[in-house]
Amino acid sequence: MRKQPNGDSWIELLKELPAKPLDPTAEQEILRTLRQAGASSGREVRVRGRGRGALRLSLLAIVAAAALIVVASLSGIIERADGGRWGAALFGSRPAGHAAEISPLFDLLDKDGKVVYPDRLRGIEGKIAFSEYPGGFVANSGTTVSKVFWYLWGDRQRLNGAYLVAKAVSLDTGKKFALNETRLNGPIYGADANAVTRFNPFPSKGAWRIDVELDGEPYGSIFIRVKDEYIHTESSSFLVSKDDAETGATETSLIVQGHDMPETLDVIVQPADVSGQARKLTFLRAQEYIQGMEPVTHYSGSLEFDAPGKWRIEVLGEKTTVEVRP
Incomplete structure (x- = not known):
């Protein structure tokens, strides 16, 4: 009969699982939810107690929770208690073939907070976004990507003149391609930097992740859905x-x-x-x-x-x- 894993074997088992790095937002949300789940069940994980036994029990609880997170991340989606999901928006990478949480549309505002274009930008509000073609991007279409505006918010000294590289990854097939390269200009409207450019056409429909680097450093990822041709x-x-x-x-x-x-x-x-x-x-x-x-x-x-x-x-x-x- 196979023995139930003890604390040490749990740790060894966890080490054998593939690495699945989380971004800071994902990490904080998962930890917060675990705390809430513990509170609702009447249990609380503490590294407190008397002697080595209490510490070992706490370690086992943490390892078990971490194992659940890793296993769930391998499946690409974690169901939340509120009915929502943690998906591509939380994990730096994910297997192909899973539904993605599409980045939201939001308004472009001027420096006084007035709306310039409503529901026109898709991305991470207050950090990075691009102007989306009305109706969305279409596979194998040069028309829908022929004129795109990047807008970024942050340290103007760092952003102005930075070289932006965007790579697209299909969450359905894993296919990657170079989407765009451009150099950022100064402030415009309420954004701290901008660029007018064009994207290379998306080769297929489905969910895509756009990974953006500035001067070779990761800056953010935007999730979109591309329509069929x-x-x-x-x-x-x-x-x-x-x-x-x-x-x-x-x-x-x-x-x-x-x-x-x-x-x-x-x-x-x-x-x-x-x-x-x-x-x-x-x-x-x-x-x-x-x-x-x-x-x-x-x-x-x-x-x-x-x-x-x-x-x-x-x-x-x-x-x-x-x-x-x-």
């Missing part, structure tokens, strides 16, 4: 993410490669598993311009789906399918 064919793209395809009418833009295109463009939509129920939607030409060194024509119109399910879309003889939500 735009609905598109080989040479045209609707500015609607596949995640946003839903029943009803959605006013949108249609970007088509090339110039000298017709004034109107017909878009054919029909349920993918039903024949003979096609609808023709007319898009109107708005303007022509150069995008990424390529000529494109911008159309506007309404993309309409009558019911949920898989739909086929045809533009200029090219077809694609999309799953439509209720």
